[in-house]
Amino acid sequence: MRNRPAVAVPLFIAFMGFAAFFNAVSSPRFETFRTIDVFRLVASGMCFGAALAALLIFFFSRRSG
Numbered sequence: 001m002r003n004r005p006a007v008a009v010p011l012f013i014a015f016m017g018f019a020a021f022f023n024a025v026s027s028p029r030f031e032t033f034r035t036i037d038v039f040r041l042v043a044s045g046m047c048f049g050a051a052l053a054a055l056l057i058f059f060f061s062r063r064s065g
Contacts, residue, residue, distance in 0.1 A: 010054035017047025 024040035 007055075007058060010051040010058065013047050013054065014051035017044040017051060020044035020047065 020040055021044035024037050024044065027037065029037075
């Protein structure tokens with residue numbers, strides 16, 4: 001049995017990124033772009049990048065194996 005990451009893990013990471021992005025964008029003071037807002041956007045982008053990378057690894061490792 002091969003060790004493959006579950007699909008639920010990247011989806012959970014993407015959900016966390018979406019939640020952080022939605023929280024930053026829905027803030028009433030989002031127009032002023034405070035430092036914490038920029039940090040939240042960078043963190044949500046990192047979550048989306050990690051989720052995308054994990055999904056690509058999952059699907060391409062299945063095909064080549």
